[in-house]
Amino acid sequence: xxxxxxxxxxxxxxxxxxxxxxxxxxxxxxxxxxxxxxxxxxxxxxxxxxxxxxxxxxxxxxxxxxxxxxxxxxxxxxxxxxxxxxxxxxxxxxxxxxxxxxxxxxxxxxxxxxxxxxxxxxxxxxxxxxxxxxxxxxxxxxxxxxxxxxxxxxxxxxxxxxxxxxxxxxxxxxxxxxxxxxxxxxxxxxxxxxxxxxxxxxxxxxxxxxxxxxxxxxxxxxxxxxxxxxxxxxxxxxxxxxxxxxxxxxxxxxxxxxxxxxxxxxxxxxxxxxxxxxxxxxxxxxxxxxxxxxxxxxxxxxxxxxxxxxxxxxxxxxxxxxxxxxxxxxxxxxxxxxxxxxxxxxxxxx
Numbered sequence: 001x002x003x004x005x006x007x008x009x010x011x012x013x014x015x016x017x018x019x020x021x022x023x024x025x026x027x028x029x030x031x032x033x034x035x036x037x038x039x040x041x042x043x044x045x046x047x048x049x050x051x052x053x054x055x056x057x058x059x060x061x062x063x064x065x066x067x068x069x070x071x072x073x074x075x076x077x078x079x080x081x082x083x084x085x086x087x088x089x090x091x092x093x094x095x096x097x098x099x100x101x102x103x104x105x106x107x108x109x110x111x112x113x114x115x116x117x118x119x120x121x122x123x124x125x126x127x128x129x130x131x132x133x134x135x136x137x138x139x140x141x142x143x144x145x146x147x148x149x150x151x152x153x154x155x156x157x158x159x160x161x162x163x164x165x166x167x168x169x170x171x172x173x174x175x176x177x178x179x180x181x182x183x184x185x186x187x188x189x190x191x192x193x194x195x196x197x198x199x200x201x202x203x204x205x206x207x208x209x210x211x212x213x214x215x216x217x218x219x220x221x222x223x224x225x226x227x228x229x230x231x232x233x234x235x236x237x238x239x240x241x242x243x244x245x246x247x248x249x250x251x252x253x254x255x256x257x258x259x260x261x262x263x264x265x266x267x268x269x270x271x272x273x274x275x276x277x278x279x280x281x282x283x284x285x286x287x288x289x290x291x292x293x294x295x296x297x298x299x300x301x302x303x304x305x306x307x308x309x310x311x312x313x314x315x316x317x318x319x320x321x322x323x324x325x326x327x328x329x330x331x332x333x334x335x336x337x338x339x340x341x342x343x344x345x346x347x348x349x350x
Contacts, residue, residue, distance in 0.1 A: 006340055009292035015282025017069040019081060019323070022277045022300070028077040034318050035070040036280055038296060065335065066304060067278060067296070070320035074309075076265055078321055082307040084271040093176025093259035096120055096164040098202055100132060103148060105157050111150040118145045119163035123202050123238060126162045134160070136190075162202065177205045178260045182253045184215065187243050194243045198254065201239015205257035210236060215251035273303040278323060278336075283343060291343040298336035300328035 014033035020026040043062035046055035071078065080087050103113040119125050127141035128134040137159060140151035148161065185196040198204070212221040212234055221243075224233040228244075235242040241254070278301050283293040304324035311317050325335050 007292065007342070009294070009340075010284060010286055011282060012284045013282065015280055017071075018279045018281075019276040019301075020279075021274060027081060027274065027276060028075055030069055030071045030073075030075070032072040033069060034072050035068070035320070036282075037066075037068040038280070039066040039068070040064070041066070065298065065325040066322055067280065067298060067301065067325075068320055068322040069280075070318050072316065072318055074317070074319055076263055078319055079265055079307065079309075081274050081276065082303045082321060083265065083267060084274045085266050085268055087263060087265050088175075089263045090261060091173045091176045091264050092167070092261045093173060093205060094167070094203060094261075095172045096166055098162060099165050100160060100162050102158060102160050105150045105154045105159055107156045109152070111152055111155060113148040113150070115143070115146040115148060115161065115163065117165045119143050120166060123164055125164075126202070128160045128162070130158055130160065132160055132162060164202070172206075175264055176259060176262060177257045178262065179255065180258055181255050183255075184251065184253045187247045187250050187252065189245075189248055194245055194248050196241045196243070196252065196254075198239045198241065198256065200256075200258040203259045204239055205259055208236075208256045208258070210241075210254060210256040212241065212252055212254050215253055221252075275300055275302050275326070276323070277301070293341050293343055295339045295341070296336065297339070298323075298325050299330065299334065300326050302326055 014036045017030040017033055017036060018026050019028050041062075041064040042060060043064070045059045045061050047057040047059055049056050076087055099115075099117060099119075101115055105111055105113070125138070125141075125143040127137040127143075129137050137154065140154055141159065141161065142149040143161065143163060150159065180198075180200060183199055185198075187194050187196055210223065212223075213219060214221070219232075222233050224230075224235060226233075227235070229235050229242060231244045231246040233244065243250075278296075278298040280296045281293065282295075283291050286292050301323035303321060305322040307319070307321050309317070309319060328335065
């Protein structure tokens, strides 16, 4: 039988932290703690009487137990712990995905090929010579379903085709998008037009809310549905923006929404912070080679202080949350426990 002794120990690290919804799976586990702090505060009031300057007794008015966990990694569940709102995972803003295939055009007629999947007509397939971003060959390539027909001038060339395929069973969600901010381009002359191809032009949101400004003058250009934009206008054609010839070689930046698969935490007016069961465990090697540990378990906690997502320039951001113990109303009156133990001569990381 192993005898556990309350030996003094050196704490050399922060350990690990877990918060779980009572009687449910764990909500968040932090194995990359930067700091963990347990604060026990007692609000004592003196009881005085008679002519003595020394208190007759003291009255314990309040016992406050706070636990603060600071993590080096960002986890959406930490915000969920604070806000209490639901986390929706895998929300998609698109009912299709983009596929890239390479085909070598036959040197003899018929100049045809096959795709591995059936392409959707919208967004329209794009074809490039050699690699994505190479010479645009879309006008010389016809894609119908999984059939590809090439112009005879492309005989023997390597053509890369980018096309959309349907995602069976996926419902397009209006929240399945992210903003693209300050995407920089230079207006170039392509044939008889002056255009810019957006990086995510193939996955524009149904309501992309495109805004265009010139880089030097910060001048906002206006969207028009006409075919001949003026110097202060642009036309949207799929993922391509068309400009007036006066804007040739002008640098611009574009903001817009594109479809994406996201995990989303809604910020609402009705949600309240979650009540959680907290466990902190620390195991530390001692100078005698043993592994000494202690574990703090608090049965019911709720967020106490602000949660700050502090992203700084050239800094690794850390994120901390402070929880305060509330009464779990157990029959035995316990709020939690602190356990001290010894594991052995080697630390096993599970």
